[in-house]
Amino acid sequence: MINRVILVGRLTKNPELRYTPNGVAVTSFTIAVDRPFSNQQGEREADFIPVVVWRRQAENAANYLAKGSLTGVDGRIQTRNYENNEGRRVYVTEVVADSVQFLEPKGSRRAAAGDNYGASMPAGPTSGSTPNYGPTDSQQNAASRDQNPPSFNDPFAHDSKPIDISDDDLPF
Amino acid sequence: MINRVILVGRLTKNPELRYTPNGVAVTSFTIAVDRPFSNQQGEREADFIPVVVWRRQAENAANYLAKGSLTGVDGRIQTRNYENNEGRRVYVTEVVADSVQFLEPKGSRRAAAGDNYGASMPAGPTSGSTPNYGPTDSQQNAASRDQNPPSFNDPFAHDSKPIDISDDDLPF
Amino acid sequence: MINRVILVGRLTKNPELRYTPNGVAVTSFTIAVDRPFSNQQGEREADFIPVVVWRRQAENAANYLAKGSLTGVDGRIQTRNYENNEGRRVYVTEVVADSVQFLEPKGSRRAAAGDNYGASMPAGPTSGSTPNYGPTDSQQNAASRDQNPPSFNDPFAHDSKPIDISDDDLPF
Amino acid sequence: MINRVILVGRLTKNPELRYTPNGVAVTSFTIAVDRPFSNQQGEREADFIPVVVWRRQAENAANYLAKGSLTGVDGRIQTRNYENNEGRRVYVTEVVADSVQFLEPKGSRRAAAGDNYGASMPAGPTSGSTPNYGPTDSQQNAASRDQNPPSFNDPFAHDSKPIDISDDDLPF
DNA sequence: TTTT
DNA sequence: TTTT
Numbered sequence: 001m002i003n004r005v006i007l008v009g010r011l012t013k014n015p016e017l018r019y020t021p022n023g024v025a026v027t028s029f030t031i032a033v034d035r036p037f038s039n040q041q042g043e044r045e046a047d048f049i050p051v052v053v054w055r056r057q058a059e060n061a062a063n064y065l066a067k068g069s070l071t072g073v074d075g076r077i078q079t080r081n082y083e084n085n086e087g088r089r090v091y092v093t094e095v096v097a098d099s100v101q102f103l104e105p106k107g108s109r110r111a112a113a114g115d116n117y118g119a120s121m122p123a124g125p126t127s128g129s130t131p132n133y134g135p136t137d138s139q140q141n142a143a144s145r146d147q148n149p150p151s152f153n154d155p156f157a158h159d160s161k162p163i164d165i166s167d168d169d170l171p172f
Numbered sequence: 173m174i175n176r177v178i179l180v181g182r183l184t185k186n187p188e189l190r191y192t193p194n195g196v197a198v199t200s201f202t203i204a205v206d207r208p209f210s211n212q213q214g215e216r217e218a219d220f221i222p223v224v225v226w227r228r229q230a231e232n233a234a235n236y237l238a239k240g241s242l243t244g245v246d247g248r249i250q251t252r253n254y255e256n257n258e259g260r261r262v263y264v265t266e267v268v269a270d271s272v273q274f275l276e277p278k279g280s281r282r283a284a285a286g287d288n289y290g291a292s293m294p295a296g297p298t299s300g301s302t303p304n305y306g307p308t309d310s311q312q313n314a315a316s317r318d319q320n321p322p323s324f325n326d327p328f329a330h331d332s333k334p335i336d337i338s339d340d341d342l343p344f
Numbered sequence: 345m346i347n348r349v350i351l352v353g354r355l356t357k358n359p360e361l362r363y364t365p366n367g368v369a370v371t372s373f374t375i376a377v378d379r380p381f382s383n384q385q386g387e388r389e390a391d392f393i394p395v396v397v398w399r400r401q402a403e404n405a406a407n408y409l410a411k412g413s414l415t416g417v418d419g420r421i422q423t424r425n426y427e428n429n430e431g432r433r434v435y436v437t438e439v440v441a442d443s444v445q446f447l448e449p450k451g452s453r454r455a456a457a458g459d460n461y462g463a464s465m466p467a468g469p470t471s472g473s474t475p476n477y478g479p480t481d482s483q484q485n486a487a488s489r490d491q492n493p494p495s496f497n498d499p500f501a502h503d504s505k506p507i508d509i510s511d512d513d514l515p516f
Numbered sequence: 517m518i519n520r521v522i523l524v525g526r527l528t529k530n531p532e533l534r535y536t537p538n539g540v541a542v543t544s545f546t547i548a549v550d551r552p553f554s555n556q557q558g559e560r561e562a563d564f565i566p567v568v569v570w571r572r573q574a575e576n577a578a579n580y581l582a583k584g585s586l587t588g589v590d591g592r593i594q595t596r597n598y599e600n601n602e603g604r605r606v607y608v609t610e611v612v613a614d615s616v617q618f619l620e621p622k623g624s625r626r627a628a629a630g631d632n633y634g635a636s637m638p639a640g641p642t643s644g645s646t647p648n649y650g651p652t653d654s655q656q657n658a659a660s661r662d663q664n665p666p667s668f669n670d671p672f673a674h675d676s677k678p679i680d681i682s683d684d685d686l687p688f
Numbered sequence: 689t690t691t692t
Numbered sequence: 693t694t695t696t
Contacts, residue, residue: 001445002180002416003205003219005249006348006522008588008617009173010691032691033175033249036615040340047175047251048690049265068691070619072346072524077177077205077249077267079219093221093265095249099552101345101524103586103619167212173617173692174588178350178520180416180445208443242447244352244518263689271380273352273517275414275447345525347549347563349593352518354695376695377519377593384683391519391595392694393609412695421521421549421593421611423563437565437609439593517696607693 003076005095007049008103009033011069017062020167027058031071050094051075057100064102072101080169175248177267179221180275181205183241189234192339197230200266203243222266223247229272236274244273252341347420349439351393352447353377355413361406364513371402375415394438395419401444408446416445424513519592521611523565524619525549527585533578536683541574544610547587566610567591573616580618588617596685 015029032046039045051073053061065071075097084090187201204218211217223245225233237243247269256262359373376390383389395417397405409415419441428434531545548562555561567589569577581587591613600606 001206001208002178002244002350002352002418002443003207003221004178004348004350004418006174006176006346007249008346008524008619009175012690030690034173034692035175036173046691047249049175049249049251070692072174074346074348077179077219077221079221099346103524174522174524174590174615176520176522176590178518180352180447180518246518246520261689271518275352345550345552346522346588347525347551347565348522350518350520351593356694374694378517378696379519380517390695391593393519393593393595414696416518421523421563421565423565605693 005073005075005077007031007033007051007071007073007095009046009049009071011065011067011071012048013067015062015065017058020169022167024055024167025058025062026052026054026169027061028052029061029065031073050092051097051100052094053097053100057097061097061100065100070103072099072103073097074099074101177245177247177249179203179205179223179243179245179267181218181221181243183237183239183243184220185239187234187237189230192341194339196227196339197234198224198226198341199230199233200224201233201237203245222264223269223272224250224266225269225272229269233269233272237272242275244271244275245269246271246273349417349419349421351375351377351395351415351417351439353390353393353415355409355411355415356392357411359406359409361402368399369402369406370396370398370513371405372396373405373409375417394436395441395444396438397441397444401441405441405444409444414447416443416447417441418443418445521589521591521593523547523549523567523587523589523611525562525565525587527581527583527587528564529583531578531581533574536685538683540571540683541578542568542570542685543574543577544568545577545581547589566608567613567616568594568610569613569616573613577613577616581616586619588615588619589613590615590617 009031012030012032015027017025017027019025028050030048030050032048034044034046073095075095077093078096079091079093081089081091181203184202184204187199189197189199191197201223203221203223205221206216206218245267247267249265250268251263251265253261253263353375356374356376359371361369361371363369372394374392374394376392378388378390417439419439421437422440423435423437425433425435525547528546528548531543533541533543535541545567547565547567549565550560550562589611591611593609594612595607595609597605597607
């Protein structure tokens with residue numbers, strides 16, 4: 001049994017950091033990967049692949065990545081399903097990252113791209129059952145710390161409704 | 173831009189071979205890959221990953237694989253979307269295989285039953301515009317010959333309406 | 345920075361389990377992977393890839409794998425170099441496995457292949473600085489326990505001289 | 517049988533473009549990939565992985581990559597051996613690239629210096645039997661234009677004797 | 689609902 | 693020095 005995915009592409013939007021009811025951090029984003037060939041109309045297309053990252057790596061990803069960031073992901077494909085509010089079963093296929101790589105050379109993009117970072121302060125992991133949508137402290141300072149971005153590791157949860165993020169989705 | 177997926181797991185059902193309106197063969201199946209860890213309830217889970225294979229590989233996969241076959245896939249993640257008959261946009265994430273490996277050692281399962289290999293090939297690309305929706309002979313026999321079939325609950329027993337398969341989906 | 349390798353092939357020989365001076369288990373083997381194409385002489389060739397596995401996974405690999413075993417490896421490429429006894433610098437490129445998968449279906453091969461397993465008893469991890477060449481207790485019983493082989497994880501060290509295996513080679 | 521490698525790292529030197537006696541282009545370089553952990557002395561290490569690329573990709577790699585270029589490689593591990601001029605059998609493990617990705621964002625390093633892209637292409641396959649051993653114009657300039665060249669100690673500054681490159685080594 |  |  002082997003399940004391994006490696007992606008290099010660009011984020012379609014800023015990553016979203018949330019917390020499960022138990023306070024576990026999870027970041028999700030979509031990575032656009034251009035296809036190496038053109039379609040029958042001669043156009044270049046891309047695949048838009050949902051990625052989730054858990055725990056410490058979630059917070060790193062939220063700090064160091066932004067819309068357009070060239071990013072590497074090493075992880076696995078996960079499928080899950082849930083019943084939505086219309087009683088319909090929704091099937092989700094996403095990549096759970098073991099490791100996320102910030103491939104943008106130092107001093108580029110993110111340092112300049114710091115648009116809407118630094119909105120409301122987060123309740124944080126200790127806040128219990130209320131999902132957290134704001135940036136963390138460290139996000140606020142991210143632009144200035146952007147010098148030598150680290151690599152980080154781990155995985156799970158997508159489809160942006162907070163109710164979708166459960167501690168049951170924790171990979172381990 | 174890198175998009176690479178490697179999977180080893182077992183088919184949840186017999187593969188389905190179809191043809192696009194232009195007569196291009198495409199086989200789809202779901203591969204179940206056990207997760208290497210247990211969930212919070214201590215249960216072993218699996219991911220059920222939809223895979224498609226095109227052209228000659230499609231016909232090979234349809235001939236050599238069956239429900240339960242241990243199978244390797246090397247490919248890429250593809251996302252696409254289409255409007256379903258209810259006018260709703262459906263988003264699909266699946267693996268497009270570059271290569272499919274039949275990992276069942278000889279003398280086992282399907283290989284032991286390897287009587288009709290190469291027999292009754294479907295009318296194929298030359299048959300023009302009529303897609304082939306029924307199971308092939310060998311598929312039908314495969315199910316009954318299956319010695320120790322793992323029982324998987326295939327979550328992708330949806331979205332396999334023939335209308336989904338278009339020549340526009342051809343990878344190249 | 346991404347370094348990921350996935351292999352499925354067959355062991356060319358039984359795996360070799362050793363211990364570093366500090367008693368850390370390390371297993372090495374070579375995996376033969378057939379190339380998917382023929383050479384200019386129309387012959388099928390293979391690549392013979394050295395793999396190392398560390399710690400608990402080393403002992404599992406030694407127990408469950410044997411010459412000819414169909415095996416999956418998920419790991420990374422590692423390069424290192426050392427000076428051999430002729431004062432020559434030797435460059436080694438090998439795969440360090442994070443995870444090793446026994447793909448042989450239960451009850452096959454190994455159960456029958458138990459040829460020279462169960463030779464002299466090993467001094468074991470506690471024996472300190474003397475590398476251990478014999479099979480472990482658990483290896484002796486391997487043939488009888490072979491029912492549902494597990495998967496296992498981790499990595500490092502090749503080129504069979506015991507002096508090559510140092511605690512400095514530990515990946516973490 | 518699966519043999520898949522994905523690497524993202526930086527070239528230790530400019531790539532070397534050569535031609536087989538039959539005029540087939542082959543480029544080789546070493547890619548340095550930092551390890552995601554520190555060794556027992558708390559130092560960060562890297563793996564130095566030899567890569568070869570054939571045909572059109574070879575010429576692209578030679579044109580677009582230079583020492584220090586952040587580069588993605590998707591390929592397979594190849595092992596081969598040959599007898600060196602001392603009559604000794606030399607074993608080589610290297611990555612044969614199916615695809616090489618130039619990951620340096622535009623406006624940086626080599627891309628900024630992208631003056632002579634497509635200029636002075638080597639005589640190439642049509643030149644017949646004369647291998648090209650010297651650096652290309654663009655390679656020579658690349659070294660001097662290199663803004664912040666990482667300094668890597670390339671352990672594969674050996675075994676690049678032209679005699680190693682034979683038409684028998686062609687992957688297909 | 690998509691990136692450069 | 694190689695596996696099926």
